[in-house]
Amino acid sequence: MPDTEAILAELARLSSADLPTRGGRTLAYVHDPGLPGLDDLATAAHAAFARVNALDMTVFPSVVQLENDVVSFAARLLGGDAATRGSFTSGGTESILLAVKAARDHARAVRGVTEPELVVPDTAHVAFRKAARYLGLRLVTVPTDPVSCTPDPADLAAALTDRTALVAVSAPSYAHGVLDPVAETAAAAAERGVWCHVDACVGGMVLPFLRRLGRDLPDFDLSVPGVCSLSVDLHKYGFADKGASVVLYRDAELRRHQYFASAEWPGYPVVNPTAQGSRSAGPLAAAWAVVRRLGEEGYTGLVATAVRATEEIAAGVGAVPGLRVVGSPVATLLCVASEEADPLHVADEMRARGWFVQPQLSFGAHRRNLHLTVTPATAPQVPALLADLAESVRAAAALPSPNPDPALAAAVAGLDADALSAEELAQVMASIGVDPEKGALPSRMAPLLALLDAAPLPLRERFLTEFVGLLFSGSGA
Template sequence: MRIDDVLDEVRALRAADAPTHGGRTLAYVYDSGLAEVDELGARAYALASAANALDPTTFPSLLRMENDLVATAAALLGGDQETVGTVTSGGTESCLLAVLAARQARPEVADPAVVLPTTAHAAFHKAAHLFGLRVVAVEVDPVTFRADAAAMAAAIDEDTVLVVAGAPSYAHGVVDPVAEIAEAAARRGVRMHVDACIGGWVLPYLRGLGVEGPAFDLSVPGVTSISVDLHKYAYCPKGVSVLLHANAELRRGHYFGSADWPGYTMLNTTVQSTRSGGPLAAAWAVVRHLGDEGYLRLARDTLHAVEAIRAGVEATDGLRVLGEPGATLLAVATDGTDAGFDLFTVADEMRLRGWYVQPQFAHGHSPVNLHLTVTAVNRDCHDEFVADLRASVDAARASGPVAVDPALRAVLAGLDPDALTAEQFAGLLDAAGLAPGADAALPSRMAPINALLDAAPPRLRERVLLEFLGVLYRPSRREATVD
């Protein structure tokens, strides 16, 4: 096919996606609102996309750019002359490597455990699954959703190899009491990781704007590592994250080398071997261009939008903000009364009005809520967002809440997800409205599906959605054709 025709097909396919610019997708994407930043990132990406960070001696430009990014992140996040770091593909890989380094440093522990609050990112559960650790999940405060420092300290024992806190947690946007948790970890000689993937590049600038909150970075005694994603509030193209360690000895455990084969000696700093230089160069260029002044300005714009949206939510009948958010994320729930509507329907109504807000299922003390990731571009559209949110609540109230039949709830509660057959899963997918046709199109109204999934125990929900994922990732004959 001609190049122009292929590109036209890409544009046509992308037309069905949620918008990545304009502030109307309040999850997954981060928009500075600055077109020149996007252009700079794309051009730098193209310049280095063919270079391979697998071998820094062959591509020294990538080594220089990685060291520069690590130095910038360390300066921003309380590092010193001993601080080292690694650029990864994203927050999950940074968290994986933090867990791996801690595990490898304690080979004598037969049953290694990671202690984390129940609000910790699922990436740490993935790391525990992959590397053979036991998760000790500690309940958070049921009102503030902050980690309980005393309970975290009590959970640390001789098997603990790592303790985790969030700055902020993704689900509720609250910053955990890092200093108290780190002190407890240090007393037991245990490593302490701060997951600042989503907040690490914006919290320091918010502090400069007078937003108060607990200390969270490497300057806090006892914090041994911290992760920060540059494709979030550094507004760089995906996917770039930085994992910082307080010193080189702490980092060593996630390095890998293998000379026991007839090819080149493979040396890896990350989970990946081949790494395109594109994301690294794009991040390096954007960070150099924006600098402290640019990021302070973007943080100011984001703060303005967060405050306006939060005020609008709290002034809307039937809604409230969960916890006490300390950064740029908001979790919007009903006010606890018989509101007469459900948030899954509100999410559908917002989608009809051109907005994507992310439904979050109930978990422990956390009720069903809508997650909002607010970025700098939302400064220009927060009034429209609040107006459409109120209209969506009114529409949801008029249609009434989605109900799941009590008998079906009982059936779901009694199912063993590990004992179900593929045919039974197919039946569940069909019942949930998740059995897509050839085009894998989902229903325009997701509220009934989400209500049913919310009624399912978490393990069953995981299995059903994984089966659904398997259905989605099946190539058709048309997709496999190459002209």
């Protein structure tokens, strides 16, 4: 049996190729408050509750108190009142799945909607597409303006029908960091008796503090008439570890449709407020501890730092020839268009200089670009980031296009997404020098991403599925 030291050394070796989660140079996926001591607190709180099973709150009553505290904190912050109720979930996707399920079941119970539809701007987070596919709703997308990246509220209102179970808007959107028209959409929804959800997964722990700092922002939260539910992630700008989000409802009657209870089996009586059954109370305890340490004052300071850094980066981006910020971002996310150098090359060049900026592929009227999630830990490094970005753009502009040659692009476009075989996929991968069976991804991702970008959307999805399926090759062999 290997000893503890050997096993931990093995884990450390396995994580050595991962992007750094701390240090402010990874501008997506992770949220570093840059505060000494906070990680130690979260780790200790997580460890203390790691083995508590939140499945049964009657035998582990601590989880009730912890969850009520965290939900109340979020509700007070986001326009809730004494009637507001909520749940702690594993992340934004689960919060959204649950809100969509609650709205679907509510629409059936109250309005008799049997063929439910979900209306979103085309920039909505993919979690809504996932919810529609998982939960059997027809997704209705409303195109956004390619310049502002927001939908026209009149278009959203016009998409509402008697079948609409819910409409969802973002505060702000992930891809562009812009605020959707919340008040107008909620009013149109209320007029038709339709549920309105606000996806504040990424902005819910930023926008209220920006207001506190004196920023004038349109209303976006539960205080807006017609908003029925709202999702806010603590594992993003709440600076809790992953596995922490809250979904809020205007009242207990709306939340009731989220719960699952069943007496139809021979085991113990089951009520699952959220999607999971057994679940560790570790993430909840860690989130509770972080919220308790930071409080409103702590968050206000962190948001001030992150927003200042975002604005400095935005100003610096504007000064680099060929780069510009897309839309009018309101918080700590930036979408950067690169017109002279291919953004996929720029991302690779940044990676070579020790930064991760996230490539986003073309979609509808939106061209491929770069996404930056800015956190407080990046603030002291903004000058270095901007210098490396300018260098990266220069280097990327000198490279040949990453796009597949026209013959390969045409061959790819002609593939049938439903009938793609493993051999065809391997051939396509080999043509750009990738062997996924070896497990290692290329150090330069531009050719792979450009190939994906050349494929029609269903084929992109099939490629992604097959490619990741090849990576996860654990088997009984």
